[in-house]
Amino acid sequence: MFALKRKSRESTRTARDGGVVLPRVLRRPARFFSKVFAGDIVIPRYVEGAGLASIFAATALYGSVVGGQFGSAANQVTAFLGLAVSEVEISGQVNTSEVAVISALGIDESSSLATVNVRAARTALQGLPWVKAAQVRKVYPGKLEISITEREAFAIWQTGETLSLIERDGRVIGAYAGVGFNTLPLVVGPGAGEAAAPFMERLAAYPDFATQVKALIHIGERRWDVRLASGITVKLPADNPGQAVERLLAMDAETQILSRDIASIDLRLSDRTTVALTENAMARREAVLKARDKAIKAARRSSI
Secondary structure, three states: OOOOOOOOHHHHHHHHOOOOOOOHHHHHHHHHHHHHHHOOOOOOOHHHHHHHHHHHHHHHHHHHHHHOHHHHHHHHHHHHHHHEOOEEEEEOOOOOOHHHHHHHHOOOOOOEHHHOOHHHHHHHHOOOOOEEEEEEEEEOOOEEEEEEEEOOOOEEEEEOOEEEEEOOOOOEEEEOOOOOOOOOOEEEOOOHHHHHHHHHHHHOOOHHHHOOEEEEEEEOOOEEEEEEOOOOEEEOOOOOHHHHHHHHHHHHHHHOHHHOOEEEEEOOOOOOOEEEEOHHHHHHHHHHHHHHHHHHHHHHHHHO
8 A cells, every 4th residue: 555645736836836835834824824914814903912911921921930930829729729738658767857858848738749849859858868769759639758768877987076977888977966876886087987897897707706896996097906895905907907816816715815804905916915904904913913022022031
């Protein structure tokens, strides 16, 4: 089969006469205006006024859109017609308050669901500290559904006197107010936020040691001092800290060194371990030494 095309007689005649052939879309308006100019069609007088009114109305409408009044009017009208936001359902949030969500959306009881910009609302929600991703859905006539995926706090990072909650990659979530998150480790020092996760993954190979870790102190952005829950500080070398941990665990199996009243264990040298006692342990040690010296002197005097 073939597609059939109808050819206009008028266009064929015009082409034969050597005139200009107008595009198809302009032919009907051209015929209309030619009849107006020929007097075949008389335009009523009120059409001129209506045309001017239309021009003024279009100008006013354009100005209201540019000035923002049109959006406000549309919001009021659609809300009045029954499309006001009457319910906001929020799910997925734990550390983000509902007040913060509503404030970020900028809606109230007079807001219309029809004029809510879903994309802008999602962007505004993702600007909140804890919000990693957000989904916004309209359920007509008046319900707004919001689903939030929050960031996951990995550690508390201290730089100077500032405490911040950070993600695993070191990205700051927000300031730490000192409430909650008691199970998170404390990482201290410049660069500690980014370097903590890889280091803790290495420590995870030694669960007997890793479960005792309370804080990690980044020294010179090269190596780590590990503060245990018992209060002992373990000074690890920059190179091969895992080997130093293995040495400490072997030592603890023989001497229970991690259960003693000591302040720090220095493992930075592979051939030497230095132990520093706490002040109480030092006082007890001095008392023992004095008592021993006194006993030795007494024994010498009695033997004379």
